[in-house]
Amino acid sequence: MIQLHTFDDQQAQSHALAKAVGEALHASLATQTAATAQAARPPLLAVSGGSSPRPFLQTLSTQPFDWASMAITLVDDRWVPDSDDASNSQFAHATLLQNAAKNATFWPLVDTTQDLNAHVAALNADPRFARVPDVAILGMGEDGHTASIFADSPEWTHAITTTERFVAVHPGSAPHARVSWSLSALKEVKHLFLLIAGSRKLEVLNAASASLQKNAISQLANDKGVRLDVYWCAN
Numbered sequence: 001m002i003q004l005h006t007f008d009d010q011q012a013q014s015h016a017l018a019k020a021v022g023e024a025l026h027a028s029l030a031t032q033t034a035a036t037a038q039a040a041r042p043p044l045l046a047v048s049g050g051s052s053p054r055p056f057l058q059t060l061s062t063q064p065f066d067w068a069s070m071a072i073t074l075v076d077d078r079w080v081p082d083s084d085d086a087s088n089s090q091f092a093h094a095t096l097l098q099n100a101a102k103n104a105t106f107w108p109l110v111d112t113t114q115d116l117n118a119h120v121a122a123l124n125a126d127p128r129f130a131r132v133p134d135v136a137i138l139g140m141g142e143d144g145h146t147a148s149i150f151a152d153s154p155e156w157t158h159a160i161t162t163t164e165r166f167v168a169v170h171p172g173s174a175p176h177a178r179v180s181w182s183l184s185a186l187k188e189v190k191h192l193f194l195l196i197a198g199s200r201k202l203e204v205l206n207a208a209s210a211s212l213q214k215n216a217i218s219q220l221a222n223d224k225g226v227r228l229d230v231y232w233c234a235n
Contacts, residue, residue, distance in 0.1 A: 024191035028134035049088030144215025148178035
């Protein structure tokens with residue numbers, strides 16, 4: 001199910017989404033504090049890279065949350081060192097892990113000193129990721145991909161059917177191998193947001209939600225068990 005929230009500009013969009021994410025994180029923190037069995041892992045926020053989320057992440061970084069009690073990770077990342085400009089880890093440090101949010105713990109998805117497939121196997125065995133993120137903010141490409149679940153990758157079928165948390169992906173239409181949360185993992189996220197802008201991406205989203213297509217956002221939008229809160233601005 002899609003819930004669409006529309007805004008005229010990025011500032012209004014960023015502030016509204018930061019408020020919604022804050023409320024979701026506070027709810028997750030309260031729930032986990034009350035549940036002793038879950039207290040070993042802090043509430044986990046997963047964020048995306050790319051140009052669209054920059055104003056939002058910068059806004060979110062200034063919010064007076066209990067960041068020290070929270071962990072931040074990524075929805076996906078390119079298989080490059082974090083010193084590379086293409087790294088979502090670098091992007092997250094430059095935009096979100098600043099100001100008040102610098103007190104949060106960061107859990108990266110990439111370690112290029114290892115073999116890609118071995119590293120993904122290690123992530124799937126990592127107890128920190130035994131549960132999916134409490135809150136995740138997705139982006140979307142004009143081909144309908146979200147996270148790094150690309151329809152033109154040889155791992156497409158595996159990425160949308162596996163019950164494993166993480167997958168390695170080699171997109172045909174984009175550079176760099178990737179590490180991504182799988183579709184099944186994203187479907188389990190309790191508070192799932194999509195941040196997009198511009199008329200073209202709204203058209204892609206509307207088409208994807210109207211009927212099931214071979215792209216990741218359509219797979220999410222047509223799953224009756226998934227609530228996807230879409231924050232869209234015209235510009």
